Amino acid sequence: MEIEMEGGDGGGGSGGRDVGVVAYLVWEDLTVVVPSFGSGATRRVLHGLSGYAEPGRFMAVMGPSGSGKSTLLDSLAGRLSRNVILSGNVVLNGKRRSLDHGGVAYVTQEDVLLGTLTVKETLTYAAQLRLPTTMTKQKVNSIVEETITEMGLEHCADQLIGNWHLRGISSGEKKRLSIALEILTQPHLLLLDEPTSGLDNASAFFITQTLKNAAFNGRTVISSIHQPSSEVFALLDDLLLLSNGETVYFGEAKMALQFFAEAGFPCPSRRNPSDHFLHCTNSSFDTVRSTLIRSHRMHEPEQLSDSLMNLGAEEIKATLIEKYNCSKYATKTRSRIREISNTHELVTERKGGSKARRWVQLLTLVRRSFVNMSRDWGYYRIRVLAYILLALSVGTVFYDIGTTTSFTALLARVNCGGYVMGFLTLLSIGGFPSFIEEVKVFSHERTQGHYGNAVFVLSNFLSSFPFLVGISVSSITIIFYMGEIGSDFSHYAYLCLVLFGCIAAVESSMMLVASLVPNYKMGILVGCGFIVSKATC
Ligand SMILES: Nc1ncnc2c1ncn2[C@@H]1O[C@H](COP(=O)(O)OP(=O)(O)OP(=O)(O)O)[C@@H](O)[C@H]1O
Secondary structure, three states: OOOOOOOOOOOOOOOOOOOOOOOOEEEEEEEEEEOOOOOOOOEEEEEEEEEEEOOOOEEEEEOOOOOOHHHHHHHHHOOOOOOOEEEEEEEEOOEEOOOOOOOEEEEOOOOOOOOOOEHHHHHHHHHHHHOOOOOOHHHHHHHHHHHHHHOOOHHHOOOEOOEOOEOOOOHHHHHHHHHHHHHOOOOOEEEEEOOOOOOOHHHHHHHHHHHHHHHHOOOEEEEEOOOOOHHHHHOOOEEEEEEOOEEEEEEEHHHHHHHHHHOOOOOOOOOOHHHHHHHHHOHHHHHHHHHHHHHHHHHOHHHOOHHHHHOOHHHHHHHHHHHHHOOHHHHHHHHHHHHHHOOHHHOOOOOOOOOOOHHHHHHHHHHHHHHHHHHOHHHHHHHHHHHHHHHHHHHHHOOOOOOOOOHHHHHHHHHHHHHHHHHHHHHHHHHHHHHHHHHHHHHHHHHOOOOOHHHHHHHHHHHOHHHHHHHHHHHHHHHHOHHHHOOOOHHHHHHHHHHHHHHHHHHHHHHHHHHHOOOHHHHHHHHHHHHHHHHHO
16 A cells, blocks of 8 residues: 655745645444433444545545444544443544544535634634634734635635624534634544535535635545436545445445446436446335336336336335445455555644643633624624613713612612612613524534634633723623712713613623633523523622
C-alpha cells in the first residue's frame, strides 16, 4: 500500500494550515444498540458494520431513511448521544482512539449560524476562534478569503445570513457556509451528514463537486447523501449502501451496478442508479417497486429479473446482504482493512482542537455577541425602546412617591420595584428567539471542540456583563432612595437605569443557567421557569 505524506507547514505555505496530513479511517464490527430501559425491546441501529475511508477519496453513505446513516457518522465522529451503546473499533491512522477535534470536522444536518452576521464575518470570527493566535491578521484574512472562494461564496460574502425574520442567503449558500466553517482549519477528515438535503439539483451538484475537490486535495471525505441525481452519483468514488443498519454494498461506487446485476437485480439502462439501489433496499417500497416492475414490463421486459418480480422487499434486502457478504467486494474490503490497520507508523496526526489562546477566544465571542445583539431588532433595539417607554410610564405613575418611612411611602416603593421587575421579566421574552439562536451556536461550537467549557460559560456571562455592572448595581441602589429624588426630573433617568439594570441581571442569570446546563433546551426551560417565577413575584 502506498501512503503519501507531508508534514503540516505550520504557518507558511497554505496559510499556516496543515496540508498533506492524511487520515486513514477504519471501522470494524461497529454496532449501535438503543437499550430499552424496561420499556419495549432493545433496538439494534447498526449491525456490526466494517469499512474504511482513504485520503483523496470521496465516500457516500446511502440508504433509505432510518437505515442508520447519521448514526454511523455520529459513531465515527464520536458524537453519539448518551442513550445508545456503541461497540466495535474506530481506528484512525492505525490507532484505536476517539477522534480529536483538531483533524476531524463534522458538518451536521442542521445549519447552526448567527443570522445577524454576514458570511465573511461568520468565517472571520470562526477563524479567530480556531486558528493560532500567533497568526497575523493578514494571514487570517487571506485564509478566510481562500475559503470563501473555495466554497463559491464570493457573491454573497457581505450578505447577512438571515434568520426567522430576516431574509438572507439561500439554503444552499447556508450549507456551503457550514462546510466552509469546518474546512477553515484544513481538517484531514471531513464528515458530512446530508449536505445536499433540501437543495435543488444544481446546488447539490455544486456542493458534491466541492467535496470531491476537497478529497482531491488529499482529504478523506465521508458524506451521507439521500438520493443523489445521476450526475452527483457519477462524482462518488466509494459507496456504502445501508439498509436497516446492515451493509448492502461497500466498495467503489462505479462497481455497485455490477454487484446489483450479479446479485440478480440489474438496474434498467435509463434509470438513475441511486434510485434503483434505494428501491431495492427500502422495506417500505413495495408499492413503488410494483410500479417499477409494471414500467419494466412495458418498456424493458428483457431487463426484468425473475428475482425482482417474485421477491418481497424484505427478501430482496436479505438476498443482497447475503450476496454481498460472500462477494469479492466484501473480501476486498476485509483485506484492505487489514492492510490499512498495519501501516499506521507511516502516518502523522495532528492533535488538539482550536489553536487560539483562551483570552482571544473569550474576546472574540463577547465581541461577536455584541455585534449580534446590536443588529437584532427583537433582541436589542425594540426592547431598549420598550424599556424607555416603560420607564417613563412607571416614572409618571410613581412620581414623587414620598421620602418618609411611613407605611404608605414604603409600600409605594415596594410596589414600584415589583411592578418594574414584573414588566421587565415579561419583556425579556422578546429576546428569546435570538437568545435561543445564540445559545444553539455556542453549544454547537462547544460540541465541535472550537473552545472549552470555561470559555463558553464565561463568554455567555460576559456578554451581559457591562449591562450588569455599569447600570444594574448603581441603579438598583438608587431605587431605594427614589423617594428622596422623586421630585427631581432625573427621577425618570434613574428609573430607566433601574429598568436596564434589572433586565441585564435577568438575562445574565438566564445565560449563565443556560450555559451551565449541557443541553441548551434544558437551559432555556430553566430560564423560562426563572422568568415565570420572577414575573409571578
Ligand atoms: N439516540 C437514539 N435514540 C433512539 N433511537 C435512535 C437514536 N439514534 C438513532 N436512533 C434510531 O436509529 C434509526 C436510524 O437513525 P438515523 O438517524 O441514523 O437514520 P438515517 O439513515 O440517518 O435517517 P435519515 O435519512 O432519515 O436522516 C432510527 O430509527 C432512529 O430512530
